Amino acid sequence: MPYGNYEFSKDMGAIRADQAASAKSLKSIEFASGASMVFNGLTALNAAKAARSAQEQIALQQEQNALQQAMAEQTARHEFSMWRQTPEGAAFVDWQQRAAALIPFLRDRDRSWQSAWAGAIGRARAATPVDEQRRVAGQPARLRQTPLKVLSIVAFVLLVFPLVGLGLAALTSAFSNGQQAYQDCLGNVSEILTRAECEAIRPGNPFVGPIVWLVLLAGLGVLFTVLRRVRMRAARNDRRLADESAARTERWGFDPLLTTGAWYGWHESESFQGYADRLEQLVRSGATTRPTAGQLIRLQVPTPWQPADHLPAEVNDFLATVQQENASLAV
16 A cells, blocks of 8 residues: 555654653653752751751850859859958958968878878888798788689689580490490300400490599699688788787887888877868868858867887977977967
8 A cells, every 4th residue: 555645744743742752751850850959959958957056056055054154153253252241251261361371281291291101111111021021922812822713713614524525425325336346246256256356346435534534623623722721721820920010010119011101190189180171171162151150160280299219210200390390380
């Protein structure tokens, strides 16, 4: 059938319609892609704004806290400046100034007291025989007996291996036919099979090795434990250490190998223990607590011990100096 103009026009119209549909599809794809890019950009922008907003909120909160703290401090200073003009406030300010001068004075005496005792202890230790020093230094290790403790633990832990070996030996003997072959060989001993040949295929006892190791390790563990207990008891009951310590105490008035510093204060009254700390605490907190005149701690210098013959020379020198200082302060 001839291809006429009508059919040609019809085909061209169909082609144009397909091309228009493809162009429309491409435009929709481009629009969807563009819309997706715009949406992603807006999402990132919103996230950045939210992060900036959170940071700004944190910064604003910090500024507000700093401002409130500054205002509170300013208010406290203003209130304290007003309170210090009252009789109680004036009394505290006067007490605070005198306490601020007394605190370092007392702390310096505490340090000098400790230093005097450290010098006396060091001199006494230097005069102590080296053997005594070595025995005292090694006493903690003798009381612990750590090597024997470790050996006993290791021995008991290693018991796991022979126990496992016994279990494996039991499984081996249950599934092995070596014993049966040996018995069959003995039943067929003749001119061809001799007893010596049967003995050559006789299986060994699989339990012997694990049992030997089990007994050996258990014995070592018990031996190390008992030996450790014996040595620890001997260290605790060693009279030589006690006698040497008593001799050192009788000579020096203290045991220089067991004393690390002054075990009491340089003043007579126990009520002055921590006295400087209590003063400093009230000096620092008085501006906010605003104590009354009756709540102020009495300011005074403790009475020092008198030098004595049983005290080391370094300690007596310190006490004599303190006595002279107190006498000059009293004038």
